Structure formats: structure tokens, C-alpha cells
Amino acid sequence: MNIGIVGLGLIGGSVAKAIKQNTEHSVYGTDLKESVIYKAKLIEAIDDRLTEEILGICDMVIIAVYPGETIKYIEEHQKLFQKGCLVLDCCGVKEAVCGRVRSIAAENGFTFVGAHPMAGVEFSGFEHSQKTLFRNASMILTPEVDMTIQDMEKLKKLWVSIGFTNVQISNPKEHDRRIAYTSQLAHVVSSAYIKSPTAEDHKGFSAGSFKDLSRVAKLNPTMWTELFLLNRENLTEEISTMIRHLEEYRDAISQGNEKDLWNLLNEGTERKILIDKNTKK
Amino acid sequence: MNIGIVGLGLIGGSVAKAIKQNTEHSVYGTDLKESVIYKAKLIEAIDDRLTEEILGICDMVIIAVYPGETIKYIEEHQKLFQKGCLVLDCCGVKEAVCGRVRSIAAENGFTFVGAHPMAGVEFSGFEHSQKTLFRNASMILTPEVDMTIQDMEKLKKLWVSIGFTNVQISNPKEHDRRIAYTSQLAHVVSSAYIKSPTAEDHKGFSAGSFKDLSRVAKLNPTMWTELFLLNRENLTEEISTMIRHLEEYRDAISQGNEKDLWNLLNEGTERKILIDKNTKK
The missing domain is CATH 3.40.50.720 (NAD(P)-binding Rossmann-like Domain)
Structure with a gap:
């Protein structure tokens, strides 16, 4: 060809x-x-x-x-x-x-x-x-x-x-819905994560989890701005879902609620195991 | 010895x-x-x-x-x-x-x-x-x-x-302040990220950013519950900071505000480059 x-x-x-x-x-x-x-x-x-x-x-x-x-x-x-x-x-x-x-x-x-x-x-x-x-x-x-x-x-x-x-x-609709989560939300989260003032002091205090979470914070702002705005509705919803979940963790931690926090973490772990298992099928 | x-x-x-x-x-x-x-x-x-x-x-x-x-x-x-x-x-x-x-x-x-x-x-x-x-x-x-x-x-x-x-x-105080961000927040974020309903449909629609963001969602709930609750104040503050930043991205996206969104993404990119540069010193 x-x-x-x-x-x-x-x-x-x-x-x-x-x-x-x-x-x-x-x-x-x-x-x-x-x-x-x-x-x-x-x-x-x-x-x-x-x-x-x-x-x-x-x-x-x-x-x-x-x-x-x-x-x-x-x-x-x-x-x-x-x-x-x-x-x-x-x-x-x-x-x-x-x-x-x-x-x-x-x-x-x-x-x-x-x-x-x-x-x-x-x-x-x-x-x-x-x-x-x-x-x-x-x-x-x-x-x-x-x-x-x-x-x-x-x-x-x-x-x-x-x-x-x-x-x-x-199909385009399904693609955009899924990509809003797997790729776009991941980039938003990484970009937001790196903005904590504490990020400047990470040297010597960080390992794999920091490295993984912050990796895609370095991105092409022009390309991603265009992509995000062309998938506004799906991405807005994913960010809102993420915020709601983060609030659950924050509330359990700030209230010292051991049982709720354990459940939240355990649910996340079980979900991750399940999702990885389904991927291998 | x-x-x-x-x-x-x-x-x-x-x-x-x-x-x-x-x-x-x-x-x-x-x-x-x-x-x-x-x-x-x-x-x-x-x-x-x-x-x-x-x-x-x-x-x-x-x-x-x-x-x-x-x-x-x-x-x-x-x-x-x-x-x-x-x-x-x-x-x-x-x-x-x-x-x-x-x-x-x-x-x-x-x-x-x-x-x-x-x-x-x-x-x-x-x-x-x-x-x-x-x-x-x-x-x-x-x-x-x-x-x-x-x-x-x-x-x-x-x-x-x-x-x-x-x-x-x-020293212990400084350690706990920094670790709340580099390690603990990273685990909370990953655990929250995997909870989107869309996570179940990621197969074939995901690549490195999904993999990195979701990696540490699989964790030991008992150990991390103990660690998080022993660093309550620092971690609560980091999660709140993260939520505030996510809200900025969400608002720019839902309002279709191209300039704000570009600036948010560009700031994240510049910050990531700066932080990586400082690490190499």
C-alpha cells in the first residue's frame, strides 16, 4: 500500500x-x-x-x-x-x-x-x-x-x-465516555496532585507512588485543553465523581472513623483486584 | 554485628x-x-x-x-x-x-x-x-x-x-508532613480513582496513565488505616488541597474556559518540570 x-x-x-x-x-x-x-x-x-x-x-x-x-x-x-x-x-x-x-x-x-x-x-x-x-x-x-x-x-x-x-x-460515544476516565481524568488528577505546596519538598521523601501519581502532570497543555473541552460533559462528571470519593476519605480521616476508613480502603483494594482480574480474561 | x-x-x-x-x-x-x-x-x-x-x-x-x-x-x-x-x-x-x-x-x-x-x-x-x-x-x-x-x-x-x-x-514532624503528601495522599487518590463506575469498562481503553494512577489502589487496608489515622491533620489538609485543585479544573472544563484550563495545565507541567529538575541536583 x-x-x-x-x-x-x-x-x-x-x-x-x-x-x-x-x-x-x-x-x-x-x-x-x-x-x-x-x-x-x-x-x-x-x-x-x-x-x-x-x-x-x-x-x-x-x-x-x-x-x-x-x-x-x-x-x-x-x-x-x-x-x-x-x-x-x-x-x-x-x-x-x-x-x-x-x-x-x-x-x-x-x-x-x-x-x-x-x-x-x-x-x-x-x-x-x-x-x-x-x-x-x-x-x-x-x-x-x-x-x-x-x-x-x-x-x-x-x-x-x-x-x-x-x-x-x-463507537465515538462509548469511546469518549471511557477515555474521559482512563486517560483524561488520570491527567487531570496528576496535574492537580503536583500542585500541593508540599510537592517542592518531596526529595528524599518519595518513592514509587509519588513517581506514578505525578508522571503525566508534564503534558502538552494546548493539546489537552483541546481534548478536554471536546469531551466536557463526560470529563466534568468524572472529576465530580473523583471529588465525591475523595471527600469520603477525607471525612473518615478527619473524624478518626477507623471503620469507615478501613471499608473505603478495602473496597478500593477489592475493586482494583477485580478489575485487574477482568483485564486478564 | x-x-x-x-x-x-x-x-x-x-x-x-x-x-x-x-x-x-x-x-x-x-x-x-x-x-x-x-x-x-x-x-x-x-x-x-x-x-x-x-x-x-x-x-x-x-x-x-x-x-x-x-x-x-x-x-x-x-x-x-x-x-x-x-x-x-x-x-x-x-x-x-x-x-x-x-x-x-x-x-x-x-x-x-x-x-x-x-x-x-x-x-x-x-x-x-x-x-x-x-x-x-x-x-x-x-x-x-x-x-x-x-x-x-x-x-x-x-x-x-x-x-x-x-x-x-x-525529624518526626517534618517527616509526617511530607509523607502525608508523597505517600499517603498518593494512596488515597489511587484508591478514590479506581472507584469510578467507568473503571469496570477500562479494558482496551487504557494505557500507562490508567495503570500508574490505579497501581497503589491495591493496598493493605489495616496498615494504611492505622497510618492515615496517626497522621490525621496533615493528610486531611492534603486531601482538601487536592479537592480544591480538582474543583478548579472541573470548573474551567464545565464552563468551557479555554484560557483558565490552559493555564491550569501549563502550571502543572511547569511545576512538574521544576520539581524533577530539583530532584536531580
Whole structure:
């Protein structure tokens, strides 16, 4: 296949490197930064620049930029995709993107599939991209109901070949509801956690739990602001739930209520064990 | 030295194994469970059982049980420690323990030192103890002001020899204030995080941030209930601070306030970078 990649940041760059490493497909990439395209070509992460001409012969186009930019790119290039081309985004929210792009795809005869690779590190940009980023990761796809099985098989094969061990089929609404918790709330909590004045004095007084809790506090504020605001309702609800639970712990502790506190901690432990067990099934 | 270890759980068992592995000291251990003492001797984690007779010839005694049990052990054995013996606890709170034991030590001619090894895993018991548990970890000591430099050197040497790369001198009050944030709040937050109803649906929709945030939700409820209630004031304040910060994020998100949200996330990122930088100094 000829595969186009729009945006060679952490995700797009890693996809390009992984496809070149693991498959025989040709990869064409583009980025806002000329220097990134040049570098990607130099280290053979891409075969060549993705021009408008090459876009017309691509069998698949993977767009790895922010939600707003993704929609803009598709709007501006809608006439240039090959008929039957598989066009994917990589955004962390799906309703806002899929809802806008759906009709454009139908009108122009290409197939749009929402995609969210569940992988990342606390760094961004092509320089941090790596061909092994997706090893053992989960890929969430939110295809339209009329997508063919053949196209889905083609997609699954590609993702598995670059390291994903799980391809999860979902729909935009369900995706956004779950991601508000697993990913977005986790980032909010980490960001809030690091703001305690005591954080400055952690040196020598911290171990694994501090390290884990604070890791994703370092994030890309522009990207996450966009993602959070595109999933407002779900995320607001998750934060409120979290606050309610924290209040239960605080009240039990401040009142010295040993029984309640033990129950709260025990419930959390049992729940964590149960959830880990279900994951292994 | 002859070293006694009281309680051969995750911490006591790991201390025993690490001392036997890395030093020439003799190790004598005891535990509430006969089977644990038997097993520890069998795999040479201890040289022999710590009897009351042997206690009297120990140069150092490391007590690795819960706070209440630690105080009880010291009260019951106060007459049996050798004069000049170094007696340490391993509790996660220090004021409650050191405050009670201080006068007993002075009256009976042994030296008590509060100790908190900043290492652990989400499992407990001798079967999970490991001789490498303390590799690159931090040991916090809260000695009395009249402790001799010679004794402190002896202690430092022991901890460094079993893997600790940092021996942090503090006092009980300061210890408890900082630990309320780095360790205790982290456990409360993780326990609260796992309680969202959405947690049950995380499979295929989660990656590193979910994994890190939820890791320590699996904890020993009895131990942590005791530790939290012995550090009530500090921990209550940290949870309240955390809730206040979460409310700021929630309000910015629910109001769609892009500027405020960006600032909140950017502040968190800058703070995390600053804190990591200070740690490396």
C-alpha cells in the first residue's frame, strides 16, 4: 500500500517508523515543520514527502494532528483522496471528529475510520517518536456501520504488524465516555496532585507512588485543553465523581472513623483486584 | 554485628535477605507466624530465631511491624535490649511512634532511631520480600538530637550496603508532613480513582496513565488505616488541597474556559518540570 501520514509528531512519527520497520508499505509524510520532513526522510522514517499529487495515490491516510487541525485537513483535502481510500485520525476524542467528517467522507467516496492509538509518553515531537511505541498497546477504532470487513481486516493487519496486541472496536460515544476516565481524568488528577505546596519538598521523601501519581502532570497543555473541552460533559462528571470519593476519605480521616476508613480502603483494594482480574480474561 | 529483626513481612523480610546477601552480620528474626520464621531460616534469610536471650546480645534491632505493635514490642522488651543497642522502627509515620518511645529508650539506655525505608510494592508478606527491594531507594531517619555521630555512621553504612542510595536525616514532624503528601495522599487518590463506575469498562481503553494512577489502589487496608489515622491533620489538609485543585479544573472544563484550563495545565507541567529538575541536583 501507499500510506500517507499527516503530522510527524510523537504519534505520526512513531507510526511512520514502525510501518517502515515492520512492513513493505511505502510511507509518505508531511509536517508543518520542513525540518521534520527533511529529518524523517533522512533517517528513512518516510520514503518521501506527502504532496497533494501523492495524496491521490494513497490507499490509506493517517492523520496525526490535533482534532481541530484534523477536521481542517480533511475539509481542505476532501476532493484529493483516492476513491475508497481509508482515512484515519489519531485523536484522543472521537465524537467531535467523527461527527464532522462522516458526511464529508460519504460525499467524496473515501472511508473515514476514527482511530485512537492508546500509547504515548510524556514527551512530544518527532525527536521522541519511536518505532516500538505501540508494542503491546491497544488501538481503538470507531468505524462507521457500513465499513467493509475487508477494509477492517486490512486495518487490523497493519496495526498488529506495528506492535498493537489489541484492536478494540467501539463507537465515538462509548469511546469518549471511557477515555474521559482512563486517560483524561488520570491527567487531570496528576496535574492537580503536583500542585500541593508540599510537592517542592518531596526529595528524599518519595518513592514509587509519588513517581506514578505525578508522571503525566508534564503534558502538552494546548493539546489537552483541546481534548478536554471536546469531551466536557463526560470529563466534568468524572472529576465530580473523583471529588465525591475523595471527600469520603477525607471525612473518615478527619473524624478518626477507623471503620469507615478501613471499608473505603478495602473496597478500593477489592475493586482494583477485580478489575485487574477482568483485564486478564 | 548481631542484628535482630522483628516482623518478617515485606519490609522485615527484605531487610533480612538484603543484610544476609550483602554483609557479614548475623541476623536473628522473629514473626507472629511460626511458618515464616521456619521458612526464613530454611532459605537463610536469617541465621536463627530472635529469642529473648538473643535480643540481649543484639547490637541493632530493626522492628518492622505496624505502629501500634512497634510501640507494644518496645514497651514489653524495654528491659531486654543491650545497653547502647540501636533500636529502629520502620513505620510510615514517625511522631506517633518516636514520641512514645523516646522516654522508654532514655530510661533503659538504648538508642531509638525512627526509620522509614521509602520502598515497597503493592504486595505484602514474607513471600514477596526481596533482597533487592531497597535498590536506589531513600531511607529517612529521624534520630534524637543526642545520637552520636559514630552510631549514625554505623547506620548509614548498613543501609547503603543493602541498596539505599540516599539516607535522609529528618525529624518526626517534618517527616509526617511530607509523607502525608508523597505517600499517603498518593494512596488515597489511587484508591478514590479506581472507584469510578467507568473503571469496570477500562479494558482496551487504557494505557500507562490508567495503570500508574490505579497501581497503589491495591493496598493493605489495616496498615494504611492505622497510618492515615496517626497522621490525621496533615493528610486531611492534603486531601482538601487536592479537592480544591480538582474543583478548579472541573470548573474551567464545565464552563468551557479555554484560557483558565490552559493555564491550569501549563502550571502543572511547569511545576512538574521544576520539581524533577530539583530532584536531580
